[in-house]
Amino acid sequence: MKILSTKILTDIQRELLASYEVEEVSMIDISFGEGFKITEKIENAVFTSANSVRSVFKIHQNKANWFKTVYCVGTKTQSLLEKYGIKVAVVANNAAELAQVLAHKFSEETHLLKEISWFCGNLKNDDLPSIMAENGVLVTEYKVYTTTLVPQKINKPFDAILFYSPSGIKSYLQKNKATLAPVVCIGVTTATEALNSFEEVYIADETTVESVIAKVKEII
CATH class of the missing domain: 3.40.50.10090 (Rossmann fold)
Incomplete structure (x- = not known):
């Protein structure tokens, strides 16, 4: 076979x-660019791929203590985040599922800042920002790697x-x-x-x- x-x-x-x-x-080919640094505390961070984790923590060596609450897609992404000292609050199977979970969480827990920081690649799926926008959640995108076909x-x-x-x-x-x-x-x-x-x-x-x-x- x-x-x-x-x-x-x-x-x-x-x-x-x-x-x-x-x-x-x-x-595909993945490149990570240069010089990306976190300079302020991230309240709600979203990682939808392992490549985004590699870029932020391995390539650009940002520190775990800059991230307050972290959400992700996939068990591989979760494992990498935990390797760099990040405790993951929610793990979903895909971006749309995670967006639905977050929308519910923000509607139920009104004390939360209705804003997420999304660490993604250039060829991202738009399900997450679309669902967040429908629920009044601001999405700040950080493009931390580039996928080339x-x-x-x-x-x-x-x-x-x-x-x-x-x-x-x-x-x-x-x-x-x-x-x-x-x-x-x-x-x-x-x-x-x-x-x-x-x-x-x-x-x-x-x-x-x-x-x-x-x-x-x-x-x-």
Whole structure:
């Protein structure tokens, strides 16, 4: 069985697919820029990807004590935040779900400052700011990393394709047609994008690469 991963896997992740023929082709490039520093206390911070956490804490070395209350999307993002000393108040499966939770929280707890600081990339999904705006919550965006599409032509068929972001799907489709092979996506937002082009779409049980791998092994 042949599997296409649209990102480069770690050695441990690769070992999980040792019994399959796997090709790894990165469809996006991430860059973090320079000189981003937090200079004032952040009351309500939102991180919707692991890359935003890496940028703020690893690359630009901002300190955990600048952040009062932190919310995030995905268990991988949560784990990275905790690595840098951040206690996460709420973890959601996707940005829209987190926005609904926050909207309810702000409406119930009226003493909270109705403002969030969102640490995101340039190719962000607009579900969160749209829902926040509908509920009278101000969103300040900090674009802390840049995603660039690097589409690659795939010249052979695969029995399954693994996608880890909507931008990865968009990049893939710039040089390749949607196939009838099943695709496995890391989360709801990625799967929603995939459903625009692919017929057989599966979602990993958790928003981790390991869960994507477990799901593809389950279906093939």
